[in-house]
Amino acid sequence: MSNQYLDFWAKRPLPDYPQIPDIPVTVIASIKKYEKPPLLFFTDEARRMWGQLHFNWVNSFPQGKAVLTEKSYHYPQNDEPEMVVLEIIDLLERVKR
Template sequence: MKEEMLVQISDFKLYAKLIGEKNGKCTVVMDAGYGDFSKAWDSVIGEISMLSQVMIYDRAGLGNSEKSSNPRTSREMVKELKKLLIDAKIQPPYILVGHSFGGVNMRMFATEYQNEVCGLVLIDSTPEDYKERFLPTMSKEFQVAYNKQFVYEGNYDEFMESLKQLKETKLLLNVPLIVLTAGKKAHYSKESQQLWNEMQRDMLEISTAGELVIAEKSAHYIQNDEPELIVSAIKKLIDNI
């Protein structure tokens, strides 16, 4: 089954696609990284849709979605996603999957609507203390390039506001969590890679049932470098329901 839709959210429409058959257990909801949209999941969507129904979507202003007049912060994006799920009649429970900045959104969604979530997969997700703890360890060139990338959706300040919002959210309780972290980032020194892995491991503390998987052969886009790790993480959560 494949169904595409444009759903009205206040003054704009969000594009979403439903793929696969509902197995009665859950719907997998996937959120891409900063500036990315639903095509970011092309490498894994076929296999995941064999396991369960999957919803991928484009955040406002990206892909096939219209621009939103709301602030481009995680809090607003979570509200927009919630309305999309309600209006598209996609019932909980959900397994949430977030890559990079999408992981920030999915963590916030999971804490906001914990009783609707039966699993969370964070794929090289941005840690809430990225600015304070990680950025200062990188070269000036890296920091300049990092700051300049915020032109696709939301600016640098809105992105940092999202990380601040994440710090203010309450901890997860009983939602099973799998953290997948990229173990082979070309522009990271050995020390930076160790720090990154450590910060990813720290994310396990938001759940009573967390597991860390280091994707040794992957750069930031684990879904492209080692797609089987993402499929197996989602399968594990589905099997545990």
């Protein structure tokens, strides 16, 4: 795993990126379960842990919001476009406050 990936999840500053300021942040993450998981990552327990990881990370920001979906896989914008649009509208409203 690259150091940049690990740095991102640890919220440490990346070499070429500034700290994330106190702004509204929304993360949409899939926790959809697989009927026959092809890998350990896709087991029910792993999906639960994946959602918890996203939830904890984004909620470490003062204005963070986690949206965990069980209806989409890797591309919620394709599987649930209406939900993604509503979350973008909500994010824009939070920016206005």
